[in-house]
Amino acid sequence: MKNNVLVIGGAGYIGSHVVLALLKSGYGVTVFDNFSTGRRENLFPEAGLMEGDIRRYGDLTAAMKGGFHALVHLAAFKAVGESMLDPGKYAENNISGTVNILNAAVASGVHNVVFSSSAAVYGEPHYLPVDEDHPVNPENFYGFTKLEIERLLFWYDKLKGLRYAALRYFNASGYDPEGRIKGLEQNPQNLLPIIMEAAAGIREKLMIFGNDYATEDGTGVRDYIHVSDLADAHVRALAHIAAKDESLLLNLGSETGTSVLVMLETARRITGRPIPAEFTARRAGDPAKLVGTSARAEKVLGWKARHSGVESLVATTWRMYERLGRSD
Ligand code: UFG
Numbered sequence: 588m589k590n591n592v593l594v595i596g597g598a599g600y601i602g603s604h605v606v607l608a609l610l611k612s613g614y615g616v617t618v619f620d621n622f623s624t625g626r627r628e629n630l631f632p633e634a635g636l637m638e639g640d641i642r643r644y645g646d647l648t649a650a651m652k653g654g655f656h657a658l659v660h661l662a663a664f665k666a667v668g669e670s671m672l673d674p675g676k677y678a679e680n681n682i683s684g685t686v687n688i689l690n691a692a693v694a695s696g697v698h699n700v701v702f703s704s705s706a707a708v709y710g711e712p713h714y715l716p717v718d719e720d721h722p723v724n725p726e727n728f729y730g731f732t733k734l735e736i737e738r739l740l741f742w743y744d745k746l747k748g749l750r751y752a753a754l755r756y757f758n759a760s761g762y763d764p765e766g767r768i769k770g771l772e773q774n775p776q777n778l779l780p781i782i783m784e785a786a787a788g789i790r791e792k793l794m795i796f797g798n799d800y801a802t803e804d805g806t807g808v809r810d811y812i813h814v815s816d817l818a819d820a821h822v823r824a825l826a827h828i829a830a831k832d833e834s835l836l837l838n839l840g841s842e843t844g845t846s847v848l849v850m851l852e853t854a855r856r857i858t859g860r861p862i863p864a865e866f867t868a869r870r871a872g873d874p875a876k877l878v879g880t881s882a883r884a885e886k887v888l889g890w891k892a893r894h895s896g897v898e899s900l901v902a903t904t905w906r907m908y909e910r911l912g913r914s915d
Contacts, residue, residue: 591615592825593655593697595641595688596662597634598625600772601703601759601814605659606634607767608818609825619650620662626770641684644691651695657825660688661703663732666776667872670729681732682739689739693747699829700740700751701821706810706838706879708734708755716810716880719755719836726872737836744834752824756817757810757840757879761900762907764815771907779811779900782851783908786860793862795847797869800876806847808876810840813894813903823888835887840879841895853897858905 592609596602597618602625609616610633617635630636635653639646641662651658663681664670670677692700707730708723725731740751760779762768772780784790798805820839828835855862884890894903 591617591653591655593617593619593637593650593658594634595619595658595660596625596703597659598622598627598629598770599661601756601817602659602661603629603768603770604763604814604818605661605821606631607763608815608822609659610634612822617650617653617655619647624773626773628770629768641687642680644687647687647691648694651691651697655695655697657699657701657829658688658692658697659701659703659821659825660685663703665729667707667727667729668776670732671727674728677728677732681729682735685736685739689743689749692749693743698749699825700749701825701828702736702740702751702753704737704753704755705730705733706755706757706840706877708737709877711874712877715876716842716878717838718880719838719883740834750828750832750834752828752835752837754817754820754824755836755838755879757812757838757877759814759817760811761813761815761894761903764894764899764903766906771911778809778847778850779854779904780908782854782862783904785864786854786858786862786905787908787911789911791863793851793864794867795851795864796867796873798866800869802846802875804846804848807873808844808846808878810843810878811845811850811895811897811900812839812841812892813900815894816841816892820884820888820890823890827888837884837887838879838881839884840881841892842879842881843895844876844878845897850897850901854901854905857898857901858909
């Protein structure tokens, strides 16, 4: 059906924000999720649900029977450290799972795919800001899985006429500014949620990985992008590939570099909590600085980050964490 979208991984952290944005734009949405990391609290009554696993081809063809105009694929394991210890798990879910999705899409006549890729495909940057023409050379297995999927998409476009948008997210952060997402990401591995756990008192302190980088304050600098901005880009990318019948490869970032210390100080100010922190050794594989340019997304989609200021990232995340660690 013309307006129906299957969101694979739609109960997850980013997926649920994408579902919200699609519903708001008038799409009919069905969520496909196995709830391994997705949360039932992230489901919306306006959206349908198909429980299933991308590792099972039959689950996907059954889900796609309804007839979809497009699918958004965000179902992936994403813990960088774990991907280096258990590559098989990442290959099976992220890569083989995507092969199943693409074959099911072709068999079911779904022509448009928006894919959740990552700036991890670039590896250590050779120049900044990183644009889409920067060489790809992932430094971890997680990033490798995202790159392999981009390559699969390229060939399914060429051979099967499947149009796709591969969206290379920089550091996804924040929560819906209107508080409509209820499920907190479980076992978060990223900087801002870790700072929030320390602020809420459910983690003793933040360990800062290195203070001797060649950056302004010696700590790592990243391009943090609000998930609601990411979600908006998905809706625009979907409309674009369907209307223009062409595929897209786009960076999505805020184009602003924020250091660990700036994030921490902003969090201390906004939460009013002391947030204990300690410097420790650098984490293996971390570049000093990773900032992207999203000029292509702006030009092609008319998209720009609107919620990605550091204050907004911290405030919308704190709203989710503030209620934790309280006895009431
Ligand atoms: N950091 C700390 N202490 C922590 C966690 C992180 O100091 O406990 C620092 C890191 O060293 C880095 C920054 O905070 O300088 C951000 O680290 P994250 O782990 O939050 O994010 P990464 O930049 O390592 O990676 C993230 C996602 C990847 C994605 C990448 C794209 O986890 O999946 O952004 O830019 F590919």
